[in-house]
Amino acid sequence: MLKHSPEIFQTSLLGEKMATFCGAKGNKFLFSNENKLVTSWLPQSLMKVLTFAETTKSHTDGHSAFTRILHRDVFSPETLKKYVPVMHALAREHMARDWKPNSVVKVLPASKKYTFELASRIFLGEADAERVRKLSEPFAVAMKGLFSVPVDLPGTAYRRAIRAGEALREELMRMVGERKKERDEGKGEGEARDILSKMLMERNGDGEFLSEKEICNRVVGLLVASYDTTSYAVTSVMDHLAQFPHIYNEVFKEQMSIAESKGPGELLMWDDIEKMKYSWNVVRESLRVTPPAAGAFREAATEFTYAGFTIPKGWKTFWTVYSTHKNPDFFPEPERFDPSRFEGSGPAPYTFVPFGGGPKMCPGKEYARLELLVMIHNVVTRFKLEKTIPDEKIVYYATPTPVHGLPLRLHPHQ
Structure with missing residues (x-):
């Protein structure tokens, strides 16, 4: 995420071209x-x-x-x-x-x-x-x-x-x-x-x-x-x-x-x-x-664009829990174990997945x-x-x- 983009990056996993979606916006996009x-x-x-x-x-x-x-x-x-x-x-x-x-x-x-x-x-x-x-x-x-x-x-x-x-x-x-x-x-x-x-x-x-x-x-x-x-x-x-x-x-x-x-x-x-x-x-x-x-795989059913990048049809995608679960913007001091985070309305949508x-x-x-x-x-x-x-x-x-x-x-x- 630091090297390429905090929203999406390309890698290769299991011999497949993989677009890794990051953060709450990436989760929302794939789930929706x-x-x-x-x-x-x-x-x-x-x-x-x-x-x-x-x-x-x-x-x-x-x-x-x-x-x-x-x-x-x-x-x-x-x-x-x-x-x-x-x-x-x-x-x-x-x-x-x-x-x-x-x-x-x-x-x-x-x-x-x-x-x-x-x-x-x-x-x-x-x-x-x-x-x-x-x-x-x-x-x-x-x-x-x-x-x-x-x-x-x-x-x-x-x-x-x-x-x-x-x-x-x-x-x-x-x-x-x-x-x-x-x-x-x-x-x-x-x-x-x-x-x-x-x-x-x-x-x-x-x-x-x-x-x-x-x-x-x-x-x-x-x-x-x-x-x-x-x-x-x-x-x-x-x-x-x-x-x-x-x-x-x-x-x-x-x-x-x-x-x-x-x-x-x-x-x-x-x-x-x-x-x-x-x-x-x-x-x-x-x-x-x-x-x-750690997350889950999907396959691109058609070519689409996200965050300025084009994902070709047939490419695989992956969303990852760690890009939100360990993100201090969503969970301050993310390594601290604190059940009170879930009191009241709890975490923001698409951050706890x-x-x-x-x-x-x-x-x-x-x-x-x-x-x-x-x-x-x-x-x-x-x-x-x-x-x-x-x-x-x-x-x-x-x-x-x-x-x-x-x-x-x-x-x-x-």
Whole structure:
């Protein structure tokens, strides 16, 4: 930005000509021109790991059907309210199994385990531990090599990611086949209990059911979206709670007030989440300081001009969270952790963008909010946190990753 322009600059990423948009104006321009000047794009190297390569007419129909299901069923306000007790029940299981027996917990791997099990339960209706393991093991390998150098040779992380992606899709196709058989035999008709069931019931514009491979691709995409960024967000929040005792104390007071209002063994409900106002400000400040994703790609659908520069059709664009999140014009002393930034009307439009914006804003934003707040409640009402490696290094792959997985010492409340 200093060398070229504070608004836009050209670079090359992943072998593509890339126009990087900066600042709130750049965010507003791209978000406002979604499906007009720019369209969705993902690097082919990622698609090769995650999806079936065949592209058919069903792709567009499948996308619109999938979007319908997301907004109508999966992330609708009524459905989200039902997720809260499910999230709390699973978080309790995790606390008892993966946190309480240990004096030190590595937060990142523990968070990944929780988010994947939760996604399997809510999106796939799968609670069987062995079945979840068959999905989670190849999934973890695929995610690890997803952003490695895309060289498909034996022994490389990328080759391992491709093989793991194949194993993951094979297991998912088995699940899709079983559910399809149930559907065709009339079993469970009308009781679409999760996203997989709903997709099998959905028809495209021609009145045909979506193909099994199209459904599998969409489910993989949903697992990726609900897993990586949320796990890192949980880790970052726990890191900040351990670093700043005065902030932890305020969160603790808020969460204990909610815990004390519940009966023995009673699960959290939507109304409890709505009371977690300070905790949510802490989450948002954590997402500002260490955003789980650096930005997102788009492709120029037509030639257009921005800030005096012409972007040719076919070029790729990238908007970046850091050009606003760490900008002192929008957030004074940007490296200081201060949840009060989000009180009142909060930051200016298009400056706080961890979930993107416009028509392609992350549809799972509210789901992530619930998951993060439920996890905070379960941790702080049980433990005080202490970093065992105070200056643990953060490395940046696709997401900011503590090199040792953020080991925290747990001090149970008496």
